[in-house]
Amino acid sequence: MSRLWGRIPWTLVIFLIVLWVPWLGSRYDTFIATQILIYALFALSLNLLLGVTGLVSFGHVAYFGVGAYLCGILTKTLGVPFLIAFPAAGIGAGLFALVFGFFCVRLTKIYFAMLTLAFSQIVWAICFKWNDVTGGDQGLPEVPFPDLDWMAALPGFDHFRIAEKFFFVTLVIVALCVAALRRLGDSPFGRVLTTIRENPERAAFIGVNVRAYELAAFTVAGIFAGFSGALFGIFNRGVFADYVFWSKSADVMIMTILGGMDFFWGPALGAAVITILNQQITAYTEYWPFVLGTILVLLLFGFPGGILGALDSLARRLRNRAGA
């Protein structure tokens, strides 16, 4: 049963299901689906550090922000086409992650978390104050959508607005990135990262250059966070300094943990749950942070393994009972 479960190409299955949202759902559903996809990629990139390597990065939003600003500045201010600006945003975020990570991986545990937080606040301060380039506290409004007119020629696409067309772009990019992250986690590189998470000292004893691997993981996570940021800037029609504020790092961490950081799909599930809950609850009350905080406390005390962790232990208990 579980072997069969593991063989299903989940990325493809989810891709094929989500693909139908613009036809079957409303415009609002497509909007929410796009947001979930982008946050899922962001949370999955964080989990490469948090769940796979065991690095508590409290400044992951910096690379999301760098990607968003780079893509926004390139496409809006400089008029560079999306096809060039998007990879550039990922690479730029990766370079930032490489430089900051170089200093961060020299520290461990809580000190690592704080240094990543400090660097993310430096990025925030630059974005907030560098008026000429980032727009300062006004941000960069009206980041243009990529040119997607060619999509109208596809059968069944002619009635879609630009927002739905961008949904397909997001879906394809996120699916490719998720497939890459999945492949990376199962690769020898990913196994070494897991070894480092389980026991850094032993990993060093068997000849693993722990810092180099951690830095590589940090950089890769930064690249994917940059991709998600670039998509988000376009999706949200603008890039603002608020996105880079430290509390956003905590928010994406909550998504990751809510879904279950020990499972590949946990962060994506967490992103979906938080996004949908946020939409539902903000319709009734302005006190969404209170709800989120309460969920977080319940999670930390009741279900530290997240939703998938809780389901997994429930399934295990049921199987044991059936076996006995």
Add this chain to the structure above:
Amino acid sequence: MSASFLFSQFMGGLTAAMFLFLIASGLSLIFGVLRVLNFAHGSFYMLGAYIAWQIVQWVTVSFPGHFWLAALGAALGVAILGGVIERCLFRFLYDRAELYQLLFTYALVLILGDAAKFAWGTQQLSVSRPEIMNGGLQVLGATVPYYNLFIILIGPAIALAVWLMLTRSPVGRLVRAAALDREMLSALGANVGWIYTGMFMLSALLAGLAGALVTPIQSIVPGMDVEIIVQAFIVVVIGGLGSFWGTFWGSMLYGQVLSFGILIFPGFSLFSVFALMAVILIIRPWGLFGRPIR
């Protein structure tokens, strides 16, 4: 630039530094003992401000010494709240990974921030300066308000008191032992749980007091919690986390860099502080007064 201008700039930086020190010292204290960065420290500061405002409303301005009563009440109220949170929730997370402790304090930020919004609304509130503190002192042609002088004096006074308590008293010895080896201290018969609770309360007390004392100078607004925690964080990172005097000199440096940074790069004073933090982190990741980490 005249001497009086530079001097008033310096005094402004010093006042800001002493406020920050009151806040950051509590943050550093908790880190020294519990090894956790308490994001909710800024929320305690904000609650201190709101509680002080509330007490001032209750006792009316005509009551003599109403401001001092409010400051005392705010500090004690926040300390009690901190103690309750530590006893009922936080202590059950001590044996869990740092990640869970960090996120718990973040959950407190979310909950307390909204609770304050619910109780006191979103409009700006302010408290007037206590009457004996009206007026100012003429020094080098610049006027320094008495209240600022009071803050500049009370900062080091509290610093000294806490430092003496930590290094020269039996309680302080227990606290330092708890920071070094919790299990061993517990095996020796000390009640480590209550030491932690006490330190948490002391830290919350300092935050609540700072929040109450800041009300005559700054208006009380939602969002002051996350704003101050970033500044306190920078201070403790510069000075060295867990190092008491590091926090003191870190806040002095922060206040002056902010105050004179405005003159050198107008509009970029915030950036100059972050740049200072970046340089220190790269050269000495453990801060100016901290010890290298194993």
